[in-house]
Amino acid sequence: MKFLMSFLLLGTFLFTGCDETKKVIDTAGSVQLSGNYNIVSADGKSINDEDINITFTALDKSVRGNAGCNSFFGNYSLDLYALSFSEIAATEKYCDEPTMIVERAIMDAINNTGSYTLESGTLTLLSKNDRSVLLTANKIKTNN
Numbered sequence: 104m105k106f107l108m109s110f111l112l113l114g115t116f117l118f119t120g121c122d123e124t125k126k127v128i129d130t131a132g133s134v135q136l137s138g139n140y141n142i143v144s145a146d147g148k149s150i151n152d153e154d155i156n157i158t159f160t161a162l163d164k165s166v167r168g169n170a171g172c173n174s175f176f177g178n179y180s181l182d183l184y185a186l187s188f189s190e191i192a193a194t195e196k197y198c199d200e201p202t203m204i205v206e207r208a209i210m211d212a213i214n215n216t217g218s219y220t221l222e223s224g225t226l227t228l229l230s231k232n233d234r235s236v237l238l239t240a241n242k243i244k245t246n247n
Contacts (some may be wrong), residue, residue, distance in 0.1 A: 137161035140240035172198035212237035
């Protein structure tokens, strides 16, 4: 009986410890991701407009940005390196067709993201289907 109680106690500790470790890793990832980024490519095409950006806020796991013509906002969630967006909404202005093509590529990238990498200040959003590159963005350095 003592063996069974010890085994159950150890099992409970291990499962609780793993859950707490996952929470710490997810929080660290969210803090690492937090910040402002200039979007530099979407759907394999270069973007040279400093006003096109995406911002992650770790505190409430919100995301917002400008896709060229319209602003967007919503939420994101992390699970290790899995990244997904939810409740994404955008303003509904119509701009010239070249701007709208870029905007559609950015919104498609956000809607199809499954994971990400962040190396040397470059954020890469990867497809949930085949891990192909959907979007890249460079972190904007702040003067603190």
